[in-house]
Amino acid sequence: MAETFTPLDARFMARALRLAERGRYTTSPNPQVGCVLAKGDAVVGEGWHVQAGGPHAEVNALAMAGEQARGATAYVTLEPCSHYGRTPPCAEALIKAGVSRVIAAMVDPNPLVAGRGLALLQQAGIVTAHGLMADTAAALNAGFISRMVRGRPRVTVKLGASLDGRTAMASGESQWITGAAARADVQRWRAASCAILSTAATVLADDPLLNLRWPAGEPYPLAQLRQPLRLIIDSQCRLQAGGRLLDEPAPIWLLRPADAPRANWFRPQDQQLACTTSANGQLNLPALLQQLGRLGLNELWVEAGATLAGALMQAGLADQLLIYLAPKLLGSDSRGLFALPGLEKLAASPNLQLVEQRMVGDDLRLVATVAPTQEHA
Numbered sequence: 001m002a003e004t005f006t007p008l009d010a011r012f013m014a015r016a017l018r019l020a021e022r023g024r025y026t027t028s029p030n031p032q033v034g035c036v037l038a039k040g041d042a043v044v045g046e047g048w049h050v051q052a053g054g055p056h057a058e059v060n061a062l063a064m065a066g067e068q069a070r071g072a073t074a075y076v077t078l079e080p081c082s083h084y085g086r087t088p089p090c091a092e093a094l095i096k097a098g099v100s101r102v103i104a105a106m107v108d109p110n111p112l113v114a115g116r117g118l119a120l121l122q123q124a125g126i127v128t129a130h131g132l133m134a135d136t137a138a139a140l141n142a143g144f145i146s147r148m149v150r151g152r153p154r155v156t157v158k159l160g161a162s163l164d165g166r167t168a169m170a171s172g173e174s175q176w177i178t179g180a181a182a183r184a185d186v187q188r189w190r191a192a193s194c195a196i197l198s199t200a201a202t203v204l205a206d207d208p209l210l211n212l213r214w215p216a217g218e219p220y221p222l223a224q225l226r227q228p229l230r231l232i233i234d235s236q237c238r239l240q241a242g243g244r245l246l247d248e249p250a251p252i253w254l255l256r257p258a259d260a261p262r263a264n265w266f267r268p269q270d271q272q273l274a275c276t277t278s279a280n281g282q283l284n285l286p287a288l289l290q291q292l293g294r295l296g297l298n299e300l301w302v303e304a305g306a307t308l309a310g311a312l313m314q315a316g317l318a319d320q321l322l323i324y325l326a327p328k329l330l331g332s333d334s335r336g337l338f339a340l341p342g343l344e345k346l347a348a349s350p351n352l353q354l355v356e357q358r359m360v361g362d363d364l365r366l367v368a369t370v371a372p373t374q375e376h377a
Contacts, residue, residue, distance in 0.1 A: 003129045003130070003131050003132070005103070005129070005132045008038075008041060009075070009103060009132055010132065010133070012036045012038050012043070012073075012075040013036075013075045013077070013103065013105060013132045013133050014133065015034075015036050015043070015046070015075075016034040016035055016036045016046070016057075016075045016076065016077050016105075017034060017077050017105070017133060017136055017137060017140065018034065019034030019035070019036070019046060019047070019048040019057070020032040020033050020034030020048055020049070020057070020077045020137075020140055021034075021140065022034075022048050022050075023048055023049050023050060023051070024191075024192050025191045025192055025224075025225050025226075026050060026051045026052070026224070026225070026226070027049050027050070027051060027052055028052065028143075028144075028194050028226075028297075028298050028299070029052060029144075029147075029194070029296040029297070029298055030049060030052045030144075031049075031078055031108075031140075031141040031144040032048075032049065032077075032140050032141055032144075033048065033049045033056060033057040033058075033076065033077050033078045034046075034047070034048040034049075034057050034076075034077045035047055035048070035057035035058045035060070035061040035074060035075065035076045035077070036061065036074070036075040037061050037062070037064075037065045037068075037069055037072045037073070037074050037075075037099070038072060038073050038075065039068065039071065039072050039073070044064075044065045044068040044069065044072055045061040045062060045063075045064035045065025045066075045068065045069060045072070046060075046061050046064060047059070047060025047061035047062075047063070047064060048060065056081065056090050057076065057077075057090075058074065058076060058080055058090040058093055058094055059090060059093055061074070062093060062094070062097050065097075069097040069098065069099055070097065070098035070099070071098065071099070071100050072099050072100065072101075073099065073100065073101040073102070073103065074094055074099045074101070074102045074103070075103050075132075076102065076103070076104050076105070077104075077105045077106075077133075077137045077140065078104060078105065078106060078108050078137065078141070079104045079106065079107050079108040079113055079115070079117045079118055079130065080093075080094055080102065080104070080117040080118075080121070081108065081110075081112075081113050081117055082112075082113050082116040082117040082119075082120050089117070089120075090117070091116075091117040091118075091120040091121055092120070094121065094126070095120070095121065095124040095126065099126060100126060100127065101126065101127040101128070101129075102118070102121050102126055102127070102128045102129075103128070103129050103130070103132055104117075104118065104128070104129070104130040104132075105130065105131075105132055105133050105134050105136070105137035106130060106131070106134040106137045106138055107130055109144075109145050109148040109149050110148050111148070118130065141298075142154050142319075143194070143298030143299035144298045146293075146298070146319070147293045147296075147297070147298050150293070151290050151293045151294070152289035152290050152292065152293040152317075153194065153195075153289065153292055153293055153297045153298055153299055153300040154298065154299055154300065154319045154320065155289070155300045155302060155312060155317055155318050155319045155320070156189070156193070156299070156300070156301055156302065156318075156319065156320040156321075156322055157302045157309050157312060157313075157318045157320070157321050157322070158186065158189065158301060158302065158303050158322045158323075158324075159309060159321070159322070159323050159324070159337055160177045160178040160182065160323075160324045160326065160363075161177065161323060161324070161325055161326070161337055162177060162325070162326055162328040162329055162330040162334075163325055163326070163327060163328065163329060164329050164330060164331070164332075165336060165337050166329075166330035166331070166334035166335060166336060166337075167305070167306065167334075167335050167336065167337055168330075168334060168335040169330060169333075169334050169335070170333045170334055170335065172205055172335075175206075177326045177328060177330075178324045178326045178363045179326065179361045179362050179363055180361065181360050181361025181362070181363070182324045182326075182360045182361055182363040182365065184215040185324075185360045185365065186324075187212060187213055187214055187215055188215070188218075189301060189322065190212050190228055190301055191212050191214065191225050191228075192299060193228050193299045193300065193301035194228060194229065194296075194297040194298055194299050194300065195228050195229035195230070195231050195253075195292070195297050195299075195300055195301065196210050196228045196229070196230055196231065196301045196302075196303055197231045197233070197300055197301065197302045197303070197304065197308075198210055198230070198231070198232055198233070198302070198303050198304045198308075199232065199233045199234075199304045199305065199307070199308050200232060200233065200234040200235075200236070200238045200239045201238075201304075201305060201307070202303070202304045202305055203232060203239060203243060203245065204238065204239070205305075207243045207244050208244065208245070208303075209244050209245065209247060209248050210230045210245065210248075210303065211227055211228075211230070211248040211250055212225060212227050212228060212250075227248065227249070227250030228250065228301065229250065229251055229252075229253055229297075230245060230248075230250060230251070230252045230253070231253045231255055231273075231292075231300075232245075232252060232253070232254050232255060233255045233283055233304075233308065234254050234255060234256050234260075235255075235256065235257060235275075235277065235281060235282055235283045236281070237256060237260050237261065239254065239263065240265075241265050242263075242265045246265070246267065249269065250269075251269045251270055251271070252266075252267075252269075252270045253270070253271055253272070253273050254266075254270070254271075254272045254273065255272075255273050255275050255283060255288065256272055256273075256274070256275065257274070257275060257276075257277045257281075257283070258274035258275070258276070260272070260274075273291070275287070275288050275291065276288075282311075285311060285312065285315050285317055286315060286317065289317060302318075305335075306335060306336055306337060306338050306339040307339045309337065309338050309339070310338040310339035310340045310341075311339070313338055313340060313350055313370070314340065316370075316372055318370050319369065319370055320367065320368070320369055320370065321352065321366070321367070321368045321369075321370065322365070322366070322367055323337070323365070323366045323368070324360065324363045324364070324365050324366075325363060325364040325365075325366065326362070326363050327362055327363070350370060350371075351370070351371040352368040352369070352370055352371070353368060353369045353371060354366060354367075354368050355367050355368060355369055
């Protein structure tokens, strides 16, 4: 039987979700979580998970509420944890504080929790419910859920293109198709990502930094934000030097076959990740994403050319496309968005759902989700 929630429940859960969003750039590999403690129509405490390794949302809310937590209802965007990690279980903290009711937006997909937190609360005589604004809560932690359920990060492929779907001139010239506002917007998405995946071909062609350059005037000082890992696919061992990548102290992980020689330009923070290869010598992308999931990466941001973008699409590994369309035409001789050979019928084309469209400066930003095919479901 479906749970029945009141408008007041919805109001407090909406507030908890807004609090959870404040951890967008700082909680990984943990999920973003918010908590509101209320008595009647009054909030007595609230908090959110600020940073991995620090107190969880419930603990911060309980600290604010103090004795007023006794008898209160706790609205939490994710089921309170039931296990000891870097911090004690939040379910036990809620029990000790004497709350009378706990409403969770969704059950935690982490196998270490997965209903055990709610069960602990129920055993202590606390009324529990879940499912309020579950879809919103799940969208907030799509990468974490992907890692817990599928064993791999959520993959977002970012591309900048002209209105005729071209990413570069035939010569490779591409700076800059999109405007300054779009490039600043990219930084916010990079900041929410655990790692940026690119290729040796892109590094050799563009000599990019692939780092986070936080827009001036934004509420987060750059010093508070982590630099994403830079993951470079180099299956043919083409990178003989790091280029501008080395100007940024954030780690570089070079993804090469297991028998490949170690790069001699590495710094202490860099490393080479041994990856399995397919029969044609290319990296096994499904195996690579599972490997990245085991390393705790929730969100993978892809910035590369048409070859990798197309390979991820063909393998059913791209979950989301983020495309900035500039008011330009580059012509039929220029380079396309995706290398997708073999598509002969419309029915075989990838199934996309456009979920957002917004102007960013002079450019149009499109966000589309990729529906899994029967083969990759």
